[in-house]
Amino acid sequence: MLRGIGDDAAVIRSSPGRTLLLTTDLLAEGIHFDLETATFEDIGYKAAVANLSDIAAMGGTPRYMLVAVAIPPSRTSAEVERLYRGLMRACRPYKVELVGGDTSASRHGLFLSITLTGFAQAGLALTRDGARVGDLLYVTGTLGDSLAGLNLLVTGRKRRIPAGGGSNERHRQYLRYLVDRHLHPTPRIKEGQLLATHRLATAAIDLSDGLSGDLAHVCEESGVGAEIETTALPLSPACRAYAAASRTDPVRLALTGGEDYELLFTISPGNRAKLDRLAQRTGCRFSRIGTVRPKRFGLRLRRGNGSLRRLAIAGYQHFQDLRTIPQGAAWSR
Amino acid sequence: MLRGIGDDAAVIRSSPGRTLLLTTDLLAEGIHFDLETATFEDIGYKAAVANLSDIAAMGGTPRYMLVAVAIPPSRTSAEVERLYRGLMRACRPYKVELVGGDTSASRHGLFLSITLTGFAQAGLALTRDGARVGDLLYVTGTLGDSLAGLNLLVTGRKRRIPAGGGSNERHRQYLRYLVDRHLHPTPRIKEGQLLATHRLATAAIDLSDGLSGDLAHVCEESGVGAEIETTALPLSPACRAYAAASRTDPVRLALTGGEDYELLFTISPGNRAKLDRLAQRTGCRFSRIGTVRPKRFGLRLRRGNGSLRRLAIAGYQHFQDLRTIPQGAAWSR
Numbered sequence: 001m002l003r004g005i006g007d008d009a010a011v012i013r014s015s016p017g018r019t020l021l022l023t024t025d026l027l028a029e030g031i032h033f034d035l036e037t038a039t040f041e042d043i044g045y046k047a048a049v050a051n052l053s054d055i056a057a058m059g060g061t062p063r064y065m066l067v068a069v070a071i072p073p074s075r076t077s078a079e080v081e082r083l084y085r086g087l088m089r090a091c092r093p094y095k096v097e098l099v100g101g102d103t104s105a106s107r108h109g110l111f112l113s114i115t116l117t118g119f120a121q122a123g124l125a126l127t128r129d130g131a132r133v134g135d136l137l138y139v140t141g142t143l144g145d146s147l148a149g150l151n152l153l154v155t156g157r158k159r160r161i162p163a164g165g166g167s168n169e170r171h172r173q174y175l176r177y178l179v180d181r182h183l184h185p186t187p188r189i190k191e192g193q194l195l196a197t198h199r200l201a202t203a204a205i206d207l208s209d210g211l212s213g214d215l216a217h218v219c220e221e222s223g224v225g226a227e228i229e230t231t232a233l234p235l236s237p238a239c240r241a242y243a244a245a246s247r248t249d250p251v252r253l254a255l256t257g258g259e260d261y262e263l264l265f266t267i268s269p270g271n272r273a274k275l276d277r278l279a280q281r282t283g284c285r286f287s288r289i290g291t292v293r294p295k296r297f298g299l300r301l302r303r304g305n306g307s308l309r310r311l312a313i314a315g316y317q318h319f320q321d322l323r324t325i326p327q328g329a330a331w332s333r
Numbered sequence: 334m335l336r337g338i339g340d341d342a343a344v345i346r347s348s349p350g351r352t353l354l355l356t357t358d359l360l361a362e363g364i365h366f367d368l369e370t371a372t373f374e375d376i377g378y379k380a381a382v383a384n385l386s387d388i389a390a391m392g393g394t395p396r397y398m399l400v401a402v403a404i405p406p407s408r409t410s411a412e413v414e415r416l417y418r419g420l421m422r423a424c425r426p427y428k429v430e431l432v433g434g435d436t437s438a439s440r441h442g443l444f445l446s447i448t449l450t451g452f453a454q455a456g457l458a459l460t461r462d463g464a465r466v467g468d469l470l471y472v473t474g475t476l477g478d479s480l481a482g483l484n485l486l487v488t489g490r491k492r493r494i495p496a497g498g499g500s501n502e503r504h505r506q507y508l509r510y511l512v513d514r515h516l517h518p519t520p521r522i523k524e525g526q527l528l529a530t531h532r533l534a535t536a537a538i539d540l541s542d543g544l545s546g547d548l549a550h551v552c553e554e555s556g557v558g559a560e561i562e563t564t565a566l567p568l569s570p571a572c573r574a575y576a577a578a579s580r581t582d583p584v585r586l587a588l589t590g591g592e593d594y595e596l597l598f599t600i601s602p603g604n605r606a607k608l609d610r611l612a613q614r615t616g617c618r619f620s621r622i623g624t625v626r627p628k629r630f631g632l633r634l635r636r637g638n639g640s641l642r643r644l645a646i647a648g649y650q651h652f653q654d655l656r657t658i659p660q661g662a663a664w665s666r
Contacts, residue, residue: 016349024357024433024448026401030440068359068446100357107363108441113401115357115448 019125021118023054029109037153040079042183044086046259047112050208052094052187053261055118057206059126059196062189064099065091068113070106083112094189124196126204126265131222135202135266137290138275140191142236143211144243144250147257149182152242174238181236185261191284195265200275204265210258216299216313218264225297228255228290228311231304251301255311266292352458354451356387362442370486373412375516377419379592380445383541385427385520386594388451390539392459392529395522397432398424401446403439416445427522457529459537459598464555468535468599470623471608473524475569476544477576477583480590482515485575507571514569518594524617528598533608537598543591549632549646551597558630561588561623561644564637584634588644599625 025047027033033043048065055062067087071080080103088098096116152175188206195201203222205214211228219226233254235243243250267275272288279286290302299311358380360366366376381398388395400420404413413436421431429449485508521539528534536555538547544561552559566587568576576583600608605621612619623635632644 020353020450022397022399022433022448022450024399024401024435024446026359026403026435026437026444026446028403028437028439028444031403031438064355066355066357066448068357070359070361070364070444100355102357102359104359104361105364106361106442106444109439111359111361111403111439111444111446113357113359113444113446115355115399117353117355 015119017122018119019122021055021058021060021120021125022115023051023118024113024115025050025054027112027114029111035110037150038183039086040082041086041089043112044083044088045090045184046086047114048087048090048096049185049187049261051114051116052090052096052189053185053206053208055116056187056189056192057126057204057263058118058120059124059192059201059204060118060120061193062091062094062096062116062118064117065096066100066115067098068102068104070104070111072106072109075110087114090184094187120196124199126192126196126201128203128205128218128221130201131203131218131224131266131292132268133224133292133294134269135292136269136272136288137215137226137228137264137266137292138286138288139207139211139234139262139264140188140287141186141260141262141285142234142239143207143255143260143262144239144253144257145178145181145236146185146259146261147182147210147253148239148242149178149180150259151246152178153182171241174241177236177238178242182259185259187261188263190282191263191286194278194282194284195263198274198278200267200271200278201265202268204263207260207262207264208258210256210260211264212255212299212311212313213258214264215311218266219295219299222266222292223295225293225295225299226290227293227297227300227302227308229302232287232289234285234287234289255301348452350455351452352455354388354391354393354453354458355448356384356451357446357448358383358387360445360447362444368443370483371516372419373415374419374422376445377416377421378423378517379419380447381420381423381429382518382520382594383592384447384449385423385429385522386518386539386541388449389520389522389525390459390537390596391451391453392457392525392534392537393451393453394526395424395427395429395449395451397450398429399433399448400431401435401437403437403444405439405442408443420447423517427520453529457532459525459529459534461536461538461551461554462556463534464536464551464557464599464625465601466557466625466627467602468625469602469605469621470548470559470561470597470599470625471619471621472540472544472567472595472597473521473620474519474593474595474618475567475572476540476588476593476595477572477586477590478511478514478569479518479592479594480515480543480586481572481575482511482513483592484579485511486515504574507574510569510571511575515592518592520594521596523615524596524619527611527615527617528596531607531611533600533604533611534598535601537596540593540595540597541591543589543593544597545588545632545644545646546591547597548644551599552628552632555599555625556628558626558628558632559623560626560630560633560635560641562635565620565622567618567620567622588634
């Protein structure tokens with residue numbers, strides 16, 4: 001970094017052997033975030049993670065962030081400061097520097113635009129288009145936690161956590177875990193870098209829209225189909241407990257829940273043992289969830305009983321649709 | 334450019350000997366633009382110019398653009414397409430490529446976020462902090478045209494162009510010129526590159542907020558003061574005619590009018606002849622408007638009669654404040 005805030009543009013030194021990664025996001029109040037279910041600090045934190053996660057999905061190292069905020073008259077400068085504090089808190093573990101940005105007025109609602117640069121070793125950036133028929137499908141971490149956490153935030157403020165088996169203390173732990181997974185997701189920077197530097201992933205994407213939607217992106221870019229084994233989907237104990245208590249299909253949470261910010265990636269079958277060893281050595285969680293199929297196969301789910309059915313692809317609508325769903329209805333279908 | 338739209342981040346090859354420039358802008362409907370005085374294509378065009386101009390002010394070559402748009406439900410996809418058409422039209426002369434972006438919903442108003450990368454030769458990027466006492470102050474082009482054009486758009490739709498001397502045909506030409514300068518400003522890419530590669534400018538900034546505000550930025554970053562000679566401010570014949578007809582002080586238009594997107598720069602006095610020769614050879618217009626003074630001098634205007642007065646610094650409020658000013662009042666003070 002040669003120059004940052006205080007000039008017309010940030011000036012960044014480039015290094016031989018490295019390619020620049022560049023990603024941008026525009027987040028709108030009432031669409032991507034909601035001040036009833038998240039604080040300003042939460043919003044800043046998650047906005048940063050959404051961009052950090054894009055760099056993770058490329059196997060890169062995030063580096064410089066530019067932020068622009070449009071602020072409605074009803075908001076105070078203290079609130080904007082809290083937003084920046086959340087942004088910086090999310091960036092700190094990765095030593096990402098805030099190098100520029102802009103604050104302006106908005107007539108209605110808060111808008112937040114983030115641009116993040118990163119670097120990858122030349123030729124090693126992970127892309128969406130390299131999945132080949134026969135490759136194995138993997139995800140990092142666990143799925144569906146963020147959607148469960150969001151639903152608890154939207155409905156739980158009134159209803160508290162749904163009743164179910166187990167102790168009250170464990171329920172409180174689950175509640176905290178799911179809400180935290182929604183408000184403070186972890187960008188899988190380390191996992192993405194490992195997959196890139198070990199040349200393991202043939203394709204990768206981060207799960208911002210939900211597994212079914214993001215898998216569709218990879219399949220489209222790679223010109224392939226895919227089969228997901230529902231019994232292989234990694235679910236946290238908290239998500240399972242939430243699903244049981246709210247009579248929700250946990251597979252549905254895992255498939256449609258957005259904002260998990262886990263990585264979905266494919267590897268050649270010959271690299272399976274290598275990936276397992278890497279997981280053991282690094283403590284990273286990689287779960288095999290299916291197989292890449294020919295394009296004509298489409299996207300299908302294999303149920304525990306062996307039956308196959310077509311995967312419905314619904315883009316994740318962040319929090320906004322939940323508002324219009326009667327409480328509980330979303331989980332009981 | 335290695336990869337563009339369709340992945341998590343754009344992947345950009347870096348070259349030895351070049352530094353990366355990065356700038357971002359968030360534009361809000363009702364604050365930075367208004368659909369009553371500009372079409373979607375105009376808005377896209379000018380949003381692109383605002384960012385191109387930031388790269389110009391660094392002496393750089395613009396290269397890749399990322400765009401994110403948040404669209405209220407009232408807008409159609411055809412309108413968004415026109416916005417993109419305007420963006421691309423402004424980028425085409427500079428071979429800037431659109432390499433990524435995002436379209437999402439907005440509850441209220443259109444928001445547009447643009448990120449632009451560029452390159453400068455290592456060590457030659459122009460910055461705001463290099464002005465030294467005794468340096469000469471210059472601007473490119475002419476000043477105040479954009480504000481005159483905006484005022485014509487806001488009030489002229491009802492009042493038409495203010496009456497005055499001269500033929501009707503010339504008045505129509507002036508009207509078109511001023512409105513075009515407001516809607517389709519020219520980013521001074523070529524001028525910025527010349528100043529950088531010939532190592533002429535000690536500091537530079539683009540005039541987005543108006544001469545008085547942007548000069549204050551340069552003086553603050555450089556730790557200096559400045560004296561502007563009002564008689565030296567370059568004014569177009571159209572701006573002079575508009576000022577006369579609307580009984581406005583043209584100096585006021587030049588000092589406070591934003592969005593001219595001309596460059597303000599400083600050079601060492603020893604380089605004056607070199608700059609003059611460069612202007613002659615390239616056809617670029619560079620006007621000397623004053624001198625860099627010590628910090629304690631502050632910012633002052635020297636009038637034609639030799640008197641000095643303090644420069645009032647008012648940040649340009651884009652179109653929004655004009656709405657609340659009684660017609661004509663802004664120009665008759």
